[in-house]
Each structure stands twice: as C-alpha cells, then as structure tokens.
Amino acid sequence: MARAEKKARSCPVHAFQKLVSGKYKLRIVWDLQSCPRRYGDIRRGLLVGQDGTKEIAARVLSRELKALCDAGILERKDYGELPLRVEYSLTLSGRSLLPVIESMHNWGFKHLV
Amino acid sequence: MARAEKKARSCPVHAFQKLVSGKYKLRIVWDLQSCPRRYGDIRRGLLVGQDGTKEIAARVLSRELKALCDAGILERKDYGELPLRVEYSLTLSGRSLLPVIESMHNWGFKHLV
DNA sequence: CAGCATCCTGCGTGATACTG
DNA sequence: CAGTATCACGCAGGATGCTG
Numbered sequence: 001m002a003r004a005e006k007k008a009r010s011c012p013v014h015a016f017q018k019l020v021s022g023k024y025k026l027r028i029v030w031d032l033q034s035c036p037r038r039y040g041d042i043r044r045g046l047l048v049g050q051d052g053t054k055e056i057a058a059r060v061l062s063r064e065l066k067a068l069c070d071a072g073i074l075e076r077k078d079y080g081e082l083p084l085r086v087e088y089s090l091t092l093s094g095r096s097l098l099p100v101i102e103s104m105h106n107w108g109f110k111h112l113v
Numbered sequence: 114m115a116r117a118e119k120k121a122r123s124c125p126v127h128a129f130q131k132l133v134s135g136k137y138k139l140r141i142v143w144d145l146q147s148c149p150r151r152y153g154d155i156r157r158g159l160l161v162g163q164d165g166t167k168e169i170a171a172r173v174l175s176r177e178l179k180a181l182c183d184a185g186i187l188e189r190k191d192y193g194e195l196p197l198r199v200e201y202s203l204t205l206s207g208r209s210l211l212p213v214i215e216s217m218h219n220w221g222f223k224h225l226v
Numbered sequence: 227c228a229g230c231a232t233c234c235t236g237c238g239t240g241a242t243a244c245t246g
Numbered sequence: 247c248a249g250t251a252t253c254a255c256g257c258a259g260g261a262t263g264c265t266g
C-alpha cells in the first residue's frame with residue numbers, strides 16, 4: 001500500500017519523521033480525522049493562524065497534500081463539478097496514524113502550549 | 114521546568130513538532146532511553162548512518178543537544194575531567210517523551226522501514 | 227575529547243500572479 | 247474553486263579547521 005521508498009535499514013523514527021516532514025502534514029491529518037474536507041476548507045479555518053500564523057501558501061498546501069496522497073495517507077476525490085470541488089479524506093493507513101498524532105498532541109498540550 | 118516559549122494558543126501538535134524539529138533530536142532522546150551517554154558515543158555508533166547516512170557534523174550535534182537541554186529534555190553533566198568527559202541524560206520531562214517516540218517508532222516500523 | 231568559528235549550499239517556505 | 251508558475255529567501259544541515 002504505497003510506501004514510497006522503503007529505505008533498507010533506516011531508523012523507523014527517522015523514517016517516520018521524514019514521512020510527515022513539513023509544517024502542516026500532521027496538522028492536516030489531524031484535522032481530517034472527523035470528516036473529509038475540501039481544499040479550501042483545509043486552507044481556511046483550519047490552518048489560518050490562530051496564533052498569528054499566516055495563512056498557508058496555496059503552493060505549499062498543494063505539495064503537502066500531494067505528498068500525503070502519494071504516501072497513501074490521504075485520498076483525493078475530484079467530483080468533477082463546477083465550481084471545482086475536491087475532497088480529501090484519510091485512508092486506512094492515514095487513520096492508523098491518528099493515535100500517534102494524538103500522543104504528540106497530548107504531550108504538547110501538557111508540556112507546551 | 115523550562116518550557117522555552119509558551120506560544121499562546123498554538124496547536125499542540127505544531128508546538129511539539131517545533132520542539133523536536135531537526136533531524137536528530139528524536140533519535141537522540143530515543144537513544145538515551147536506556148542510559149546516559151557521552152557526546153562522542155552519541156555521535157559515533159548511534160548516529161552514524163547504517164543506511165548510508167553520513168556522520169553528523171559536530172556543529173549540528175552540539176546545537177541539537179543544546180536545544181534539548183534548553184528545552185529541559187536533556188541534562189548535561191560535565192565531569193571536569195581530562196580528557197574531557199561530558200554525559201547527557203534524559204530528564205523526567207525527557208522520559209515522558211519516550212512513549213510518544215515509541216508510537217512513532219512502532220508506526221514507522223510497521224508501515225515504513 | 228567535546229566542542230566553537232567560518233563558510234557554503236540546498237531545500238522548505240512564502241508572496242504574487244495566473245488558469246481551467 | 248483548486249490549483250500551477252515564478253521568483254525570492256532564510257535557515258537547517260554539512261565540511262573543515264582550531265582550541266582548552
């Protein structure tokens with residue numbers, strides 16, 4: 001199921017880190033846990049900086065989404081409608097990532113923030 | 114317990130990601146789980162690339178270690194001996210990080226590697 | 227041995243404009 | 247609306263040499 005590059009003997013932690021590298025990948029997955037979302041919804045609302053962060057650049061979001069799709073974490077569904085409508089949702093593999101992110105979330109909530 | 118910058122309303126996941134940003138921080142913590150280690154031990158053996166990765170640059174390792182110390186994850190103990198001898202160990206806060214890293218490790222081991 | 231000081235390079239991120 | 251095309255830039259990461 002689409003595991004990109006299976007580096008021979010590399011460290012799992014490092015491999016994981018590389019997979020979710022980038023400022024937004026983890027947050028995207030986390031934000032999709034309850035339901036699929038459209039491109040614009042992910043962009044606005046979810047990633048707009050509550051803490052002063054700027055809105056994510058379209059180009060960046062595109063790349064992160066594409067990377068996640070290529071990694072088999074997300075699925076992209078194009079409805080072929082007009083105006084354009086594309087929805088992103090978690091795959092099974094993506095869902096399996098949620099507990100991991102949750103542990104990060106909880107730790108961060110306790111020790112940081 | 115040294116929490117650096119407590120960004121007001123920032124996302125815990127993102128805060129966590131920032132804290133452990135860098136290629137080696139997580140692996141360093143992970144490698145220190147069983148016992149304290151010396152600077153050189155961390156550098157050699159542990160971080161030398163089993164998968165072809167080069168040895169970490171001294172400057173980089175220094176920075177990562179310092180950042181982890183500043184974050185209250187690691188503790189630095191200088192024995193004041195000659196030849197120089199410095200040991201790094203996990204603090205309580207650092208230990209609390211282990212389950213989180215473990216979940217990443219397990220996921221990575223299952224889905225990547 | 228455990229690091230700093232310097233210099234250098236690539237890539238991740240971002241801003242702006244444009245398109246089907 | 248959901249992107250792609252360009253251009254620009256800071257900084258993490260690396261290489262080399264030096265020191266107490």
